[in-house]
Each structure stands twice: as C-alpha cells, then as structure tokens.
Amino acid sequence: MRITTLPRPSAADTDPDSFYPSSDGRPVGETPIHFRNSLQLFDMLEWRFAAEPQVYVAGNMLVYYVPGDRLKHVSPDLFV
Numbered sequence: 001m002r003i004t005t006l007p008r009p010s011a012a013d014t015d016p017d018s019f020y021p022s023s024d025g026r027p028v029g030e031t032p033i034h035f036r037n038s039l040q041l042f043d044m045l046e047w048r049f050a051a052e053p054q055v056y057v058a059g060n061m062l063v064y065y066v067p068g069d070r071l072k073h074v075s076p077d078l079f080v
Contacts, residue, residue, distance in 0.1 A: 019070065021062065021070065038059060041078055042057060042059060042078055045057045045078070045080055057078075059076065059078035059079060060075065060077065061075065061079075
C-alpha cells in the first residue's frame with residue numbers, strides 16, 4: 001500500500017484564512033469499474049455543460065464549504 005503525505009506547511013502558510021490543503025493524505029480506493037464510470041460520467045457532464053461558462057465540472061478535489069475553516073471539506077467523486 002502506498003501512503004501519500006503532505007509537505008509540512010511553512011509558518012506563513014498556517015494561517016487558517018490562507019492555508020487550504022489540496023489533499024487529505026489518504027489514498028483513493030477505486031476499482032477499475034468505478035474509475036471508468038467516473039471518467040465516462042465526467043465526459044458526459046463536461047460535454048453537456050460545455051456552452052455554460054458558469055458551470056464547472058470536476059472531481060476528486062477537496063471542496064471547502066466554510067470559508068476560513070479548513071476542516072470543513074468534502075471530496076466528491078464528481079461535482080458540477
């Protein structure tokens with residue numbers, strides 16, 4: 001098993017208003033079927049909303065939902 005870690009932030013980066021980790025440090029556990037389905041759904045949604053400049057399609061990213069609180073986050077497989 002491969003475990004990833006985040007680099008230790010510098011003192012300037014530890015301000016909760018400015019430091020948001022880009023990973024939770026846990027490995028992603030996906031089956032090949034799950035991975036292919038996610039890619040296919042991503043492609044379909046990206047195609048569907050291609051003409052909508054205000055729509056963003058992405059996945060496997062940390063989404064912070066409380067400004068200033070880096071502990072309040074989710075990491076959806078896919079989001080629009």
